[in-house]
Amino acid sequence: MARIGIIGSEGAMGHALAMVIAAAGHELSGGVDKGGDAARLADASDVLVDFSAPGALQHNLHAAIGAGIPILVGTTGLEDVHHLAIDNAARAVPVLQTGNTSLGVTLLAHLVREAASRLGPDWDIEIVEMHHRRKVDAPSGTALLLGQAAAEGRGIELASNRESGRDGVSGARNSGAIGFASLRGGTVVGEHAVILAGEEERLTLSHSAENRAIFARGAVKAAEWLIGREAGRYRMEEVLGI
Numbered sequence: 001m002a003r004i005g006i007i008g009s010e011g012a013m014g015h016a017l018a019m020v021i022a023a024a025g026h027e028l029s030g031g032v033d034k035g036g037d038a039a040r041l042a043d044a045s046d047v048l049v050d051f052s053a054p055g056a057l058q059h060n061l062h063a064a065i066g067a068g069i070p071i072l073v074g075t076t077g078l079e080d081v082h083h084l085a086i087d088n089a090a091r092a093v094p095v096l097q098t099g100n101t102s103l104g105v106t107l108l109a110h111l112v113r114e115a116a117s118r119l120g121p122d123w124d125i126e127i128v129e130m131h132h133r134r135k136v137d138a139p140s141g142t143a144l145l146l147g148q149a150a151a152e153g154r155g156i157e158l159a160s161n162r163e164s165g166r167d168g169v170s171g172a173r174n175s176g177a178i179g180f181a182s183l184r185g186g187t188v189v190g191e192h193a194v195i196l197a198g199e200e201e202r203l204t205l206s207h208s209a210e211n212r213a214i215f216a217r218g219a220v221k222a223a224e225w226l227i228g229r230e231a232g233r234y235r236m237e238e239v240l241g242i
């Protein structure tokens, strides 16, 4: 049994996590939201699970370091400065950051890497995602994770080949670009499709999340796995062994 502390405990993911933590026989050591004391929560926990907001990240990493415990970062909308902070924190404690903790998306990323590598640069890659109307960041963390997998398969950098938010006379598609399109509406939990468009044929690899429990189950698995590890930055693939 592990003592798991939730950052973002009153949010949609916080509620999904609390149910999975109880079902898995772990102890919910507490939860914090905006203005809460993450350091105190960390002192009472074996591991922190963060599904909150990018603005909270630095504070949460400090809390984990202060208590000497691992932290799983599921929050999306992260920028370079956040990834740098994660790299620094990972020198002191185990940290796992991922835009999607589900088994399905973790496997999908492998398939996308493989497809992008085998099909080569003549196949255009476009990533389409749809989420609920409350979502504040775009493209989704998952779309970016899948874009990163495609870029790795291609042997290119995502940052310099990324095209998103096309509008107006935006010009023809740049050769080798990885495109992103984001839809928002209703209560959609998470839909992602990676389209590889070639000459007169198209391959689509996709994932549909039907319930946030899939993210919560993966997050709890990752939290269990992180306890007792050496300091370092880990990936979801390592947790799931795929």
Ligand SMILES: NC(=O)C1=CN([C@@H]2O[C@H](COP(=O)(O)OP(=O)(O)OC[C@H]3O[C@@H](n4cnc5c(N)ncnc54)[C@H](OP(=O)(O)O)[C@@H]3O)[C@@H](O)[C@H]2O)C=CC1
Residues within 6 Å of the ligand: 007, 008, 009, 010, 011, 012, 013, 014, 032, 033, 034, 035, 036, 051, 052, 053, 055, 056, 073, 074, 075, 076, 077, 098, 099, 100, 101, 102, 141, 215
């Ligand atoms: N990696 C993955 O697999 C998944 C990632 N996510 C990501 O997780 C995050 C949360 O998603 P979701 O639960 O739907 O969002 P919600 O908006 O439902 O919940 C966010 C929670 O975080 C809290 N919060 C906001 N700012 C802070 C802060 N500075 N410190 C502590 N808590 C804070 C909010 O509290 P308050 O209301 O007081 O502001 C709220 O309780 C998003 O970034 C989302 O993209 C979501 C699903 C899966």
Ligand SMILES: O=C(O)C1=N[C@H](C(=O)O)C[C@H](O)C1
Residues within 6 Å of the ligand: 076, 099, 100, 131, 135, 139, 140, 141, 142, 143, 189, 190, 191, 209
């Ligand atoms: O905000 C959400 O809800 C989700 N966020 C993650 C993302 O940005 O990809 C994961 C999932 O798709 C749900």
